[in-house]
Amino acid sequence: MLLTKLLLEKPTILLLDEPTNYLDVEHIQWLQNYLQNYENAFILISHDMEFLNSVVNVIYHIEQAVLTRYTGDYHQFQAAYEVKKAQAAKAYERQQQEIERMEDFIQRNKARVATRGMANSRAKRLEKMEILEKPKEYIKPTFGFKEGRTPSRFIVEAFGLQLGYDEPLTRPVDFQIERNKKIAIRGVNGLGKTTLLKTILGLLKPVSGELVKGEFLQVGYFAQEDTPSNSETALDYIWNEYPAMTNAEVRAALARCGLTNEHITSQMRVLSGGENAKVRLCKLMQNKYNVLVLDEPTNHLDVYAKEELSRALRDFKGTIVLVSHEPEFYQGWVTDIWNIEDWTTKIV
The missing domain is CATH 3.40.50.300 (P-loop containing nucleotide triphosphate hydrolases)
Structure with a gap:
């Protein structure tokens, strides 16, 4: 709107x-x-x-903290950026080798009368040299989801299920989610994608119909938005959920998700959307699950984090139910794509 x-x-x-x-x-x-x-x-x-x-x-x-302008589309930017990054790394390495050679020459020749002048000259050149800063590598996250025990064959079975609140959003539908299936749910907004997830999780009651859950389910849920208390730090957010973890273990887990010490000790409310999402994904990765229910997990994530999350979900051996508006994120690893528009009672 x-x-x-x-x-x-x-x-x-x-x-x-x-x-x-x-x-x-x-x-x-x-x-x-x-x-x-x-x-x-x-x-x-x-x-x-x-x-x-x-x-x-x-x-x-x-x-x-440096702003650089590139002409062209995103793919052209990526190519130019990689070239620039490689050039900067080579320039830094060459300068470090030159500095090492100069310092070695100065050390070997400053005490000898015959070569002291050359050593002093090199020392002055070294003092005047504009030292290149070592290129800093982007901290890429490493995601991985722990797998729980094997559940029953069917995760959920729906019979005449109607989703909604006061009024139904869908016609009565029957469906099954079988063990180890990876399902992407798509469709225009407002038709019940999040409502479907919350109904499967038991957070919402269906308007009508029956939803039968399987046995031995260990379900992990990533909500589209989360609102931790304002004063809660990223460290506290994980620690409060897993108090048996040591301070070092929590910090290491958050660092693997691409977060710096500054992020780890910052309040959740001041973190960017992407940093907040990484913290919440970190919490999800500390427990064992055989079912992952994910509602728009790529919102706010940067390109590298999206690629890593896609890889981690591809490697996960359990069941996944995913809502996403980015087909390129899940292409190649989902087993089924459901379009919620096929179920709706609304005019699309």
Whole structure:
């Protein structure tokens, strides 16, 4: 609604902060077409590679508090960035080797009268040299989900199930989720994707029908949004859930998810959306599950974190029920794709 209101005002410049978060595939396509035909300038922040690649022709990349301009789409930026990063690493390595040679020459020759002048000259050159800063590597996360015991053949079975609150969102449907299936749920917003997940989890009662759960289920849930207490740090957020872990173990677990010491000791409310998501994923990874229920887990995550999460879910041997608006995230490892639009009572 806010985005529609903004666009109807016909601004001369658009400032968009993660506009595709919470949008379904159809509305992302609509926004993509709108921006491709937009006559004025826009600046957007996004971690959606495919979306960026389709609408931008200039990229400003922020790294280590330095803003660098690249021309071209996202794929062209990636190629140019990798070249620049490799060049910076080689330049740093060459300079370090030169410094080492100069320091060795100075040490060997400063005491000899015949070569002291050359040693002093090298020392002055070394003092005046502009030392290159060592390129800092992006802290890439490592995700992995612990697998629980083998559950019964069917995780859930639905008979005449209608989803909704006061009014039904869907017609009566029958379905089964079989052990080790990996299911992606798609469809436009407002038709019941999150409602389906909450009904499967038992957080919502169906309007009608029956939902039968299997045996020996160990279910891990990643909600679309979470609201930890304002004063709770990332460290406390994990520790309160797993008090048996030591301080060092909690810190190591968060660090594996790509979080720095500053992030670990910061309150959850001041972390960015991506940092917050990494903390919540970290909590999910500390227990054993045979079923993962994930509601838009890629919202706010950067490109590297998305790729790593996709790999971790591909490697997970249990059952996955996933809501996602990014087909490129789950392509290649889901076994089934359900379209909630096939169940709806609404006009789509």
